[in-house]
Amino acid sequence: MERLAGKIILLSGAGRALAALAAGALASLSQAPFDFPLAAFIAFPVLVWLLDGAVAAPERRGLRRLGPAFWVGWLFGFGYFLVGLWWTGNALLVEADLFAWALPLAIIGLPALLAFFYAFAAALAKVAWSDDIGRIAALAVAFALAEWLRSVLFTGFPWNAVGYAAMPVPVAMQSLVVLGAVGMNVLAVFVFSLPALLAGRDHLKLGVMLGIGLVALHLGYGAMRLSRAEATDGAETVAIRVIQPSILQSQKWDMAERDRIFQAHLDLTTRPVEQGDAAPDVIIWPETSVPFLFSDRPDALAALGAAINDDQRLLAGIVRARAGSEGGADYYNSIVVIDGSGEIVDAFDKVRLVPFGEYLPFQDFLSRFGLRQLAQNIGGFSAGTTRRPLDLGNGISGLPFICYEVIFPGIAPRGSTDARLLVNVTNDAWFGDTPGPYQHFRQAQFRAVESGLPLVRAANNGISAAVDGYGRVIDGLALDAVGALDVKVPMTSADALVPPFRAGVAGWMILIVIGIAATMNNLRSRNPLN
Template identity: 85%
Template sequence: MERLAGKIILLSGAGRALAAMAAGAIASLSQAPFDFPLAAFVAFPLLVWLLDGAVAAPERRGLRRLVPAFLVGWMFGFGYFLAGLWWTGNALLVEADLFAWALPLAIIGLPAVLAFFYAIAAALAKIAWSDDIGRIAALAVAFALAEWLRSILFSGFPWNAIGYAAMPVPLAMQSIAVAGATGINVLAVFVFSLPALLAGREHLKLGAALGIGLVALHLGYGALRLSQAGLTDGAQNIAVRVIQPSILQSQKWDMAERDRIFQAHLDLTTRPAEQDAAAPDVIIWPETSVPFLFGDRPDALAALGAAVGDDQRLLAGIVRAQAAADGGTDYYNSIVVIDGTGEIVDAFDKVRLVPFGEYLPFQEFLSRFGLRQLAQNIGGFSAGTTRRPLDLGGGMTGLPFICYEVIFPGIAPRGGTDARLLINVTNDAWFGDTPGPHQHFRQAQLRAVESGLPLARAANNGISAAVDGYGRVIDGLALDAVGVLDVAIPLAEADTLLPPLRPGLIGWGLLLALGIAAIANNLRSRDRVN
């Protein structure tokens, strides 16, 4: 191992860049749908050794001394995001005549931009670098900070955070309810990087003890929590029907297809329930499932009212139009709640819009260069202002998330809402049969564990599912399947074996503790040298 580490440390130029990109690409295999955490145990030691060798020339001073580490971090991030997010380019092929020219921007440009977060992390870690376990702590803290920044800057895009690699199954998901996303990120990078200590003898026993102990604690807590969970006997249930029509994205807004698409949704809505399934209390259609504006088709609401029973509610994803103050029209990506009379009794407008998909950042400037959002047929969407629970009838409420809103950690804080169900509607048909829908679903699962609330998810082409508050799939529909999911979702909140402190506080406490340890170790190393 020392010989391998030595060769990697001595790499320079193109060799170092290629090794860093390869390490990042290997790390992406730890994410869904591959779910191979061992890949991260290979990738992060390689990154540690590459940073060991990322030493600036003696004459460089100040921030210039961090440039080699910055470049290694950028190459690692570029490899990670290129291998993990290449599928975003599929969305541009739906209307290839308009957007195929932008494929390099999606496939290469997005990873290139996101890689700067890991570049900053590597440079920041290098400030507190040492020759032993202290550098592992420094790298973990720096990456956790980078993931936090990635979730908030420029509207945020925390897709495939490193910590998700440590949570491929419900057994390994429970710790996020205690440590939060920040705590999981810092601990995951710390544990993944510990094999780098095999190249030396200092702190090897300490690293082995910490690594084995943290993994055992992580999985042991998950096993203990799940053993006390179960689907609570006697818990109040809500009967939900999830509609998955699998409409091709190329047909979705075709004027000639709209009646057929709407009727396909209605047919699935009125399909008789299986023999052992209860009649649904709530029926959920996917994002933008209604293929026209209600204002243009007043008959549509009457048809929906006829399809919905007197005691039922239907949640449908629609495009909502509203007169703007300037005399124009604002469009919203929305969910409406419709009762048995065909009346809209509640609604929610999407708060977090997808940059370049639903709106164009810096539109006045970028439009001069021919750039526009994918939703160009309506000129882009406007953002809603607040997220609030929707009235599901019978005293039930559900907290709505449209599409990628569900990827943001902490958006459904435990005890922070009166809702008893999370609702996620989405349309991943843009991305076809790629890793994208699997990664999206994984992040939705983790929001259920964070909040302790069950999740009902309707996706146009999948993955649609019902998930309990422990992240376990109660039932689901495979990608590209056409059908309905009739499921009784228990509404008991998953609150077993939780500390009194909020996960965010615990996560930042872990980050602070490791940060102090890294700085102290760095100072001690300098004293030793001097």
């Protein structure tokens, strides 16, 4: 191992660049749908050794001394996001005649921009670098800070955070309750990087003990929570039908297809339940499932009311129009709740819009160069202002999330809402049969664990499912399936929703403690008296 590490440390030029790219690409295989954590245990030690060798020329001063580490981190990040997010380009091929020219921007440009967060992490870690376990602590803290910044800056895009690699199954997801996303990122990078100590003798035994101990605590806590879940969850359930029509994105806004699409949703809604099953209390359609404005088709609301019973509620993703301030109309990506009389009794407008997908940042400026958002059928969306539970009837309320809103960590902290479940409607048909829908669904599972609430997800095309408050899939529909999923969703007991303490505080405390330890270790290693 020392020989291998030595060769990696001594790499320079193209060799170092290729190694950093390959390590980042390998690390992406630890994410869904591959779920191969061993890849991270290889990739991060390689990154540590590359940073060991990323030493600036003696004449460089100040921040310029961090340049080699910065570019190693950028190349690692570029490989990571290139392999992990290449599928975003698939959305541009839906209307290839309009957007194919932008394919390089999605496949290469987005990873190139996101890679700067990992470049920042590598450079920051290098400030407190040492020759032993301290450098691993510094790298873990720096990556956790970079991932936090990635979730908040420029509207945020926390897709495939490195900590998610440590949570491929529900037993490994439970630590989120205590650590939050920040804590998971810190400890995941720390543990993934520990094999780098095999190339030297300093702190090897400490590293082995910490690695085994942290993994044991992580999985042991998860096993304990799940074992208690079987005994503590209440028997109260709500019957929900989830509609997945799998409409091709190329047909979704075709004027000639709209009646057929609407009827396909109605047919799935009125499909008889299996013998012995109760009729659903709530029926959920996917994002923008109604292919026209209700103001243009008032008959559609009547048809929806006729499709459900008086005691049922139907949630439908729609485009909602409202008169704008300059005489035009503002459009919203919305969810409406419809009762058995065909009346809209509640509604929610999407708060977090997708940049370049649902709105164009700096629109007045960028539109001069021919740039447009993908949602061209209405000229883009406006953002809602607040997120609040929707009234689903029978004393049940659901906290709504439209599409990628569900990827943001901590967006529904445990005990912070009166809602009894999370509702996520989406349209992943944009991404086809790629890793995208699987990664999106995985992040929805994490929100269920964080909140302790069951989550029901209706996708136009995969992956529709019901997940309990521990991230366990109750039932679901596969990608490309067409169907109506009838499921009884267990409500989490009130006792299970009481947080052990303020969510995520432990994660930040761990980050601070490890950061202080890494800094002190760095200062000690520089002291000539030691």
